[in-house]
Amino acid sequence: MIRTLRILAITLACVAFTGMLATSIWTIAGNSDPGNLPQLLSENLDRSGVEHPVTAVLLNFRSYDTLLEIGVLVIAGIAGISMAKTASLEDPQLRTADSLLYALQRWFVPLMLVLAGYLLWAGADRPGGAFQAGAVLAATGVLLRLGGVPMEFLRPGLLLRLGLALGFTVFLLVAVASAIAGDAFLAYPPGMTKTLIVVIESVLTLSIAMVLLALFVSAPVNDAEDPEEGSSS
Amino acid sequence: MTSSLLYALAGAILCGIGLFGLLWLSHLLRKLLAFNIMGSGVFLVMVGLPQHQGGPDPVPQALVLTGIVVAIAATALAVVLIRRYFHLSGMTGLEDEPASPERGPE
Amino acid sequence: MTLNAWIPVFALMTSLIASLVIFALPEKGYRLRTWVNLGAALVKLSLVVVMVWGVFQGVEYGLSFTMVPGVTFVLKADALSMMFAGLSAVLWLLTTIYAVGYLEDSPNRSRFFGFFSLCVASTMGIALAGNLFTFFLFYEMLTLSTYPLVVHRGTEKALRAGRTYVIYTLTGGAVLLLAIAWLHGVAGDLPFREGGHFMDADPDIHRSLILIFILLVAGLGVKAAIFPLHGWLPQAMVAPAPVSALLHAVAVVKAGAFGIVRVVYDIYGVEASSALGVLEPLAWLAAFTILYGSFRALSQTDLKRRLAFSTVSQVSYIILGISLFGPVAAAGGLVHLLHQGIMKITLFFCAGNYAETLGIHRIDEMDGAGRRMPGTSVAFTIGAFGMIGAPPLAGFITKWTMGSGALAANMDWVIVVLLSSSLLNAAYFLPVMHRLWFREPAGSWPEERHWGRLETSAWLFWPPLLTAVMTVMVGVLASLPFSPLSWAELIALREYSP
Amino acid sequence: MVEWLLDGLLVLALVVTAAAALWSAELFRAVVVFIAFGVLMAVAWVRLRAPDIALAEAAIGAGLTGVLLLDAVSHLGGKRRRAHKPGDGRQ
């Protein structure tokens, strides 16, 4: 009885929510559009150092968002590996010698690495960029991993943590360098914009892949022993 | 009515579905699916609505890219937590009684 | 800022700092703690004496700064505040001496004396507060600092009493806060001013003013133990005797009564209050409380509880005095602020002595105690006669002055109240004295300790005698300048002709 | 007109897969449907002229999230687990 009432209430709430939202979207779509942001953006595009507007927004106009977003990724990575069995992130269960997987691996991995490289390189003037490249790279890693490649760097040691932090650190150093030179935080020095963006994108690709991979492998395997508990509260 | 607006409205429906899932489902992974669906809905609204009159707008597209990365980070973290929680307590829901129909014969 | 601005602050700080020092001292630092206590009490007393002289000369002591936007924190010494400050300074000194003896060898003394000093600091703040906001600040601080004293023994009973106490006083505090905030909204930030602020208030706000007055009295009446808000007081008797002495004679109940005085005189102004028609109901309420407290005291078998109900009755004398329209009655009420303090503290000291030395708690155990403890019993007798109103003791001065005031104000029914109250006082005190002096002890007294020449520890022996002597002196020397009565007359004069 | 039809079908498919992902009885199937939902989303982004998001959605939404969730399902003892990885029971 209570269950029925509850589902009824939730359904009603969700339907009302959807209805209100759709009405609001419809109304707003009917209002006159005051936005001139795309125009402003294309006017400033040549000052951004890259030709592709989405990349320009991500890594120049709103680079602070991106910096913080990489921070969010790093946080997730940290929180994830803090949960892992401490000795090793290794999951013996996943080391299967599946022949299909092996074949997949042989053909796909090089292809995916090329794709990641292309996406990264394309980011400056065409769709693509660090996120997509990083995701593809991470997917490659997952594939390798499923194929049983050990990947020592994923042990929760200094190397892993350096890898997690690398992209973020480079981004942060670039950001503060201009501030020390007397410009605003995150401003690129004139003339070096494109170079710096490419550098940042490259390291970000690595770090994004690393974080996602770490999160993928750090899920505790079922036979991990309990960590000893010290929390009194 | 443009196709952008159509997608924005679809986003609204996805939001509703996702919200329902988040509130109603008890299995944590299903909640996570619901969260991702709701997230997709929000992103559709975010891009579809401004493009309804103006054509492609790189700003919301960039925002959605950021949003997707944040969402995957949160999802991955949640998966880690859920798996560890299941490992320690054998439960897949947040209710006190471990009566989730999804549980296998452990 | 001049030195004069800082003297009230110093007076406040002496006990505050003493409290902090005591908390910091280790439990075993017995000697040092006693010296800190007594030293601070003496310093404070001398500061108060300086201020009393200064106020008499018309010197302005005061300090103010904006605390919250729109509200100032004001410390100020005027004639009325000096009356309360003087009372608390003198009695703090005596109670400290007494408490040192009373709590000898008992645990948690560091905690006790720390909060005790904090309590006195709050009382001082109440006395020196220059507006209702500041008053409220210290009023609530008093609640908090007395709670650990009430529950000091840590028994279930003490904790229950503590809970009752807190529920009553915090609720009262909330009502008071509401009233103060409302008043602030209606009339702005009002400093205490002789003659008050609402002499010619806008008739539009009369209704609000009356409602606020009721709320104010209700809030303050909890601490002043006005019927029907007195329930916490008899229960709080589980506290150690020095606490009862301080709570009942000085700090808590007087804070409430003092607050009502401040509201009637220095916020509303006595004439405005009278014009609003709120004084007469207040007088009736006070009169009823006087009789009610006395009746209830009659049936109590526990000595401290009897004294507690006596307090309920006696504090309302103050309220009655100020709510009769006229300077003479006002002086009678005000002087009772002091007189009742001195007399009641004597009685509580004595009750504590009986309990501590002979293990007497109930009245029927008191048979023949007079011969075993003559000094204490003399003091008790003086205090009790004072309460009854026998000339020339303090209580007589009060009742006489108040009676003349009532006649002057054409409120003859007050005389009836005063007389019947005196009869009732006699009815519940005389049997005690009869038992003390004229009955044979039921058995032998416990003699587990050797006190030396005195009947009890010297720390316990002298304070009640001293206050008993004061009870006599303030009565006999009532007409001298600087006697409580003349000081009260001074205040009444200033209030009625600002 | 064809475009409209395409858009309409896509939106319908999105909604249906989303609902199916949440309501399918088996967790494993739910995740598979969710991956399909991700692929459809990628197509939707192409239709919205947002190729960057489409790429990201394909790689992240459909790819990584899917693998992550599938892996989690197999660990949480979903019903399909034994069939999915035979001979690989709990140690």
Added chain:
Amino acid sequence: MTLWLMAGLLFTPLAWAVLTLLTDFSRGRLVTWGGILVQVLVSLGLWLTVARDGGFHYGLGGWQAPLGIELRVDGLAVTFVLLTAVVASACGLHAGVYIDPDKPWHRYFWPLFWFLWSGLNVVWLGGDLFNLYVGLELISLSAVGLVALGGKANALRASLRYLLAALLGSLVYLLGVALMYGQFGTLSIAGVVSWLGVHPVPAGSGLALALMVTGLALKTALFPLHRWLPPAHGIARSPVSALLSALVVKASFYMAARLWLELGEPLGNLAAAQLVGLLGSAAVVWGSWLACRQPQLKQVVAYSSVAQIGYLFLLFPLTYSVSESVSLQAQQGITLQVISHALAKAAMFLAAGNLILSAGSNRVDALTGVSRFLPFSLFSFGLAGVSLMSLPPTGGFAAKWLLLQASLGSGQWWWILVMLIGGLLSAAYVFRIYRASFLESAGPDRFYHPARSLEVIPMILALLALGLGLASDQVLSVMALPFEEGGSP
């Protein structure tokens, strides 16, 4: 100079997050001390600068809004930056001693701590709707990570619940942002406000504000969306609980309040404002009531947070269509309430942690008779309690006074009742702790005194909460500094 301060403020926490990620716990502690010093100095410097020269806009990357992201550096923001510096330093210093350095997973405490701090600064200074979203996620994920640290089943349960609530809240907020962008074509709050200044209020945009506020209310644990808070705040390690209760919930409230104050008048309506106030009142009563009934010390404190958060939402009705002066009083009162609750609650959680360490148990009963040992932490707890009861002279009292005045001034007398009842109920749960500590029975004879440094920190915070009441006028005067529109570095 200002530029350097800003860069330092933004750079330090992020950089220290990376630095501490590369060390273990003990070395991370040393590194953190350095970072705390820098961050406190920078925050103080910025506060002093703004107190002297007034506020300004700071365009990140040299781009101005609406193209770039602009930070809004005004008196209120820098006051909260400074408050964060104080409270977070206290929690950081406390955690350095409190947390066991030998557990390998505790090394991850410091990076999460620093990320949390940087996220808070983002929110205080943020002037861009989407940037605020990212800041919120930064805060939420690091907070979840901190709660989950150590990974007991209960902690995981609490952190999962927290994570889901936080994610849902963020999404709802983001949905609101999407509608805002669709309507106004800008993400800058100032841009929206100036657009509304010249155009009539567009239809359909009310929902955008409602969604944003709802999402934020969920993250702030407004009744009835509060269920995730007590487990998370109760189960985390005490310094983490302190951070969460003192600062994290305030971040989302701060955003909601700023949005309401900027956009509430055009986009909101009276019923919504009253509804939010009503929910806040329900939180006050319900949270306090549950706090009275919790057997565990930290749960008492956590439910007290639910109640105290309720007061904050009285801002909505008390600033909607009222006179300028009443609105100002309400804003000042709420600001004081935020600050004093942050200080007092941090003090309370840290002191509770010490008491648990001393008594060896989290139960309220375990405190029986501890006042006999004169534990310093009990004093701190008590003092902080005075502020929560909003008794004078604490900051909590000053806040309540201003809110009372605002309620009276706007004629919305029903909030007065809520405040008075809430004050009494909070006294009930605070005195419950006092009472337990005064009970003399066969309690434990041994009593573990924690390290002095652990005990001093909550005391300082509690004294600050106390002193805030006396100095509230001065504090508020900095917040009310004129904001120089268009002034920018």
